[in-house]
Amino acid sequence: MSSDRIIQVERDILGKNDRLAADNRARFRADDVLAFNLVSSPGAGKTSLLVRAVSELKGSFAIGVIEGDQQTSNDAERIRATGVPAIQVNTGKGCHLDAAMVADAYDRLPWLNGGLLFIENVGNLVCPAAFDLGEACKIVVFSTTEGEDKPLKYPDMFAASSLMLINKIDLAPVLDFDLAKTIEYARRVNPNIEVLTVSARTGEGFAAFYAWIRKRAVAMKPATMTAAE
């Protein structure tokens, strides 16, 4: 098979996904829903982080979660245990969520009018970077155990993300982890990336994460509503 043919097929797939992602984005806007696409390596702690965040934010926002994994519904069950609705998407052989999967899962969530939608992507620092799901922005969760040079080695994902959450910061003292170097590398591939350090285990840093979310939520509200507050 010619590489031209492969490139054409890739373009077709991405083009179709982009159209569906635009539809999702329009739906989220119509529902006044702020959607985040959480991406990371497997095991960086996205689900633990979400379990804490939705537990602590559910009093302030309507929240829904879409969970992506190749197999198992472990993550959706962990979210549901907090009382927040979650839809599990199993991608099978697939290495990322796509906009069609998110559209289908969003249909199955309760109406989140004015609320938050967290989409937890398949753990993969490569492929999800290329697939827009219609989210307001990508949040890359990076764990202190992964090594400082990952933003340089997987630049597309860090370039595509608006926020880097450096998780497992409680482990930093027992690791040879250099926070300043990690941030420097991330900003080398994305000068505008915001950075927060958190520990999903201890809760350290979550107040700043919630403040970041609230700021985004206010920014997206229609001007009339903002003026009324």
Added chain:
Amino acid sequence: MSSDRIIQVERDILGKNDRLAADNRARFRADDVLAFNLVSSPGAGKTSLLVRAVSELKGSFAIGVIEGDQQTSNDAERIRATGVPAIQVNTGKGCHLDAAMVADAYDRLPWLNGGLLFIENVGNLVCPAAFDLGEACKIVVFSTTEGEDKPLKYPDMFAASSLMLINKIDLAPVLDFDLAKTIEYARRVNPNIEVLTVSARTGEGFAAFYAWIRKRAVAMKPATMTAAE
């Protein structure tokens, strides 16, 4: 685009790769080279593990290393600092090594007659599972920081691997890490997977890893050579 067309293109890509992988396998056999394909999440510690292993095995075997990453030549440089030859392959947007990349890199290594070839794949627990590189077997490196359920969530990779190296075992005491559960989950998707625990930082467990390699090296030798030993 129809999903039939996508499936046909995937089949074409995998079929072409399988043919090139068979060529690689024949070359490795002709050179009496034992080739391992190391796969893992980003940051599981493949390179640190290899730096230690090649340093300690280079007195016993001719060794070559092929390093895969989206970007940077950091890993090949770390290997070369040990005195062992290494070729860096940058996959750009690509999420895995393929057999053609390995064939090209193998051409650029010195002759490893009777030796070991370590191929470090792109950090990704999904896509490299489907791409045979011509290796004798896959070794999945799994770190104690990643959470016990990853073999269930990314089953293809654990099903495709002959050995699971559980790395960062020195961190297990400070984590909520359940070794028995991890092994149980891995064997649920692959009853034959062998398991060793190691720490690339402290060197714990490496003697058993080297014994595993030596056993494989003896097993692959032509019968005449084995009989002469």
